[in-house]
Amino acid sequence: MKPRLLNNAVLFAALISGLALYGGETGLARADEPPQRIVSLNLCTDQLVMLLAGPERIAAVSHLSIDPKLSVLAKHAKQLPITYGQAEEVFLLKPDLVVAGSFHLNATVDILRRLGVKVEEFSSTNSFADIRTNVRRMGRLLGTEERAEELIAEFDHRLAGIAKSHATRPALAALYYANSLTSGAGTLAAEVVERAGFRNLGSQLGLTGTTELSLEMLVMRRPDLVIKGLAYEAPALAQEVFEHPALAYLETRTQKTAVPENLWICGTPFTAQAVETLAAVRQSLPAETAAMSGRAGSYPLTSPLEPR
Numbered sequence: 002m003k004p005r006l007l008n009n010a011v012l013f014a015a016l017i018s019g020l021a022l023y024g025g026e027t028g029l030a031r032a033d034e035p036p037q038r039i040v041s042l043n044l045c046t047d048q049l050v051m052l053l054a055g056p057e058r059i060a061a062v063s064h065l066s067i068d069p070k071l072s073v074l075a076k077h078a079k080q081l082p083i084t085y086g087q088a089e090e091v092f093l094l095k096p097d098l099v100v101a102g103s104f105h106l107n108a109t110v111d112i113l114r115r116l117g118v119k120v121e122e123f124s125s126t127n128s129f130a131d132i133r134t135n136v137r138r139m140g141r142l143l144g145t146e147e148r149a150e151e152l153i154a155e156f157d158h159r160l161a162g163i164a165k166s167h168a169t170r171p172a173l174a175a176l177y178y179a180n181s182l183t184s185g186a187g188t189l190a191a192e193v194v195e196r197a198g199f200r201n202l203g204s205q206l207g208l209t210g211t212t213e214l215s216l217e218m219l220v221m222r223r224p225d226l227v228i229k230g231l232a233y234e235a236p237a238l239a240q241e242v243f244e245h246p247a248l249a250y251l252e253t254r255t256q257k258t259a260v261p262e263n264l265w266i267c268g269t270p271f272t273a274q275a276v277e278t279l280a281a282v283r284q285s286l287p288a289e290t291a292a293m294s295g296r297a298g299s300y301p302l303t304s305p306l307e308p309r
Contacts, residue, residue, distance in 0.1 A: 034144075035058075035143055035144025035145070036058070036096075036097040036098035036119075036142070036143065036144075037058050037097060038058070038060040038094065038095055038096045038097045038098070039054055039058055039059050039060060039096065039097075039098050039099075039100065039143065040059075040060045040061045040062075040084060040091055040094055040096040040098070040099045040100070041059075041061070041062045041063060041066075041099075041100050041101070042063055042084065042086045042091070042099065042100070042101040042102070042106055042109065042110075043063060043100070043101050043102035043105075043106075043123065044063055044065040044066060044071055044072060044102075044266070044267060045102060045123065045125075045126065045266075045267035045268065045269065046100040046101065046102065046123055046139070047062040047063050047065070047066035047072065047074070047078065048066070048072060048073065048074050048267060048269050048271070049100075049123075049135065049136060049139045049269060050062065050100060050139065050143070051066075051074045051077055051078065051081075051308040052074075052148075052152060052269070052270070052308050053136075053139055053140055053143050053145045053148055053149060053152075054143050054145060056077075056080060056081060056308075058143075059081050059082075060082060060094045060095075060096050061081065061082040061083060061084040061091070061094055061096075062078050062081050062082075062083065062084070063083070063084060063085075063086065064083045064084065064085050066078035066081075066083075067079050067083065069263065070261075070262060070263060071262065071263055071266060072263055073263045073264065073269070073271045074308055075263075077308045082094075086106050086109055087109065088108070088109045088112040088113055088116075091109065091113060091118075092112075092113060092116055092118065096118060097119065098119050098121065098142065098143075099113055099118055099119065099120045099121070100120075100121050100122075100123065100139070100142070101120060101121075101122050101123070102122065102123060102124075102125070103122040103123060103124045103125075104124075104125060110122065121142055123135055123138070123139075125268075126189055126267065126268020126269075127187055127188055127189050127268075128187075128189060128192055128268075129156075129160070129189075129192055129196070129268075129272070131189070131268055132156065132189075132268040132269065132270065132272060133153050133156070135268065136149050136152055136153055136156075136269075136270065137149050137150075137153070152270045153270070155270060156270040156272075156273050159273035159274075159276075159277065160196065160273055160276060163196065163197065163273075163276050163277055163280045171200060172198065172199050172200065172225045172226070172283060172286055173199065173200045173202055173205070173222070173224040173225050173226075174194050174197075174199035174200065174201060174202065174224055174225065174226040174227075174228055174279070175201075175202040175203070175214070175219055175222070175224040175226070175227050175228065176190055176191075176194065176201065176202070176203060176228050177214065177219060177227055177228065177229050177242075177248075178211075178229070179242070179243075180213075180242070181213050181214060181215065181216060181242050182211055182212065182213060182214065183202070183203040183208065183211070183212065183213070183214035184201070184203055184210075184211055185201070185203035185204055185206070185207075185208030185209045185210055185211075185212055186201075186203070186204040186207075186208065186209045187209050187210055188209075188210060188211065189265060189268050189272065190265060191203060191204050193260075193265055193272060193275050193276050193279065194228070194279060196276050197276050197277075197278075197279035197280040197282075197283055198279075198280055198283040199225075199226065199279065199283060202214070202219070202222055202224050206218070206222075216242055216245055216247055216248060217247075219248070219251065220247050220248070220250070220251050223251065223254070223255065224255060225255055225256065225286055226255060226256045226257065226258065226279075226282060226283075226286070227248075227251065227252060227255055227256070227257045227258075228257075228258055228259065228260060228279070229243065229257060229258075229259050256282065256285075256286065258278075258279070258282050260275050260278050260279060261275075261278075264278070
């Protein structure tokens with residue numbers, strides 16, 4: 002038997018054994034009761050679950066949630082069981098609800114559903130509106146609607162405070178990641194930048210989603226602020242662009258910052274803190290910005306979180 006077929010056979014045997022051991026039950030809660038054994042398979046759903054449900058109801062969160070560079074709630078996640086997203090390990094936890102992202106672990110999700118486990122998938126978050134939608138949806142699933150509304154109210158309150166502190170002069174910011182990528186229109190990062198009082202270079206160039214921005218274009222547009230992705234711990238070809246002399250030259254003539262990625266790698270109420278961080282940088286800019294002086298062209302003006 003080929004190794005891959007053998008692995009599949011072992012997985013199938015483990016799942017059948019689990020069904021026999023638990024009599025086909027998966028710890029399902031009654032229809033009128035909120036779930037009591039929640040498993041999250043995704044970094045972003047991890048944080049929503051931890052914000053909305055007490056630790057006694059969380060059977061496991063993903064292994065990524067314990068990395069403080071990725072998760073604001075890493076300290077809390079370390080107090081919980083961890084899963085690596087394998088179908089057999091999740092099934093043996095006897096969850097009555099599994100939450101996952103809609104863009105990976107498709108095989109695991111499919112197997113769990115075939116075994117009768119309730120699985121809810123969440124799409125990636127591309128806007129503040131998506132954050133509110135996902136928080137409310139998770140609140141309904143967990144039976145914590147009131148807590149969800151509290152988180153949304155706090156999120157909106159923080160955003161409102163940021164909006165009131167804006168200066169009115171225009172300023173241009175560029176998001177610049179490894180492999181010369183940027184975030185254009187239709188992305189959460191672009192909305193964060195714009196809500197902080199900047200124009201987003203990717204959006205101004207007509208780019209959408211996460212896409213390439215050439216170093217030449219970045220230097221030519223001379224933004225007031227370059228927001229760089231965090232560096233990898235090990236050397237990587239993807240980050241060679243950060244060592245380019247042209248970028249070094251640009252950075253001597255503009256401000257640069259790196260917002261902690263755990264604040265906005267996922268769309269959660271913590272994203273308001275990313276806006277606050279950039280808004281503080283915005284307020285520190287000189288009176289004449291690139292957008293005002295004409296270096297970047299002219300553009301029309303556009304109109305406390307704790308886990309349960």
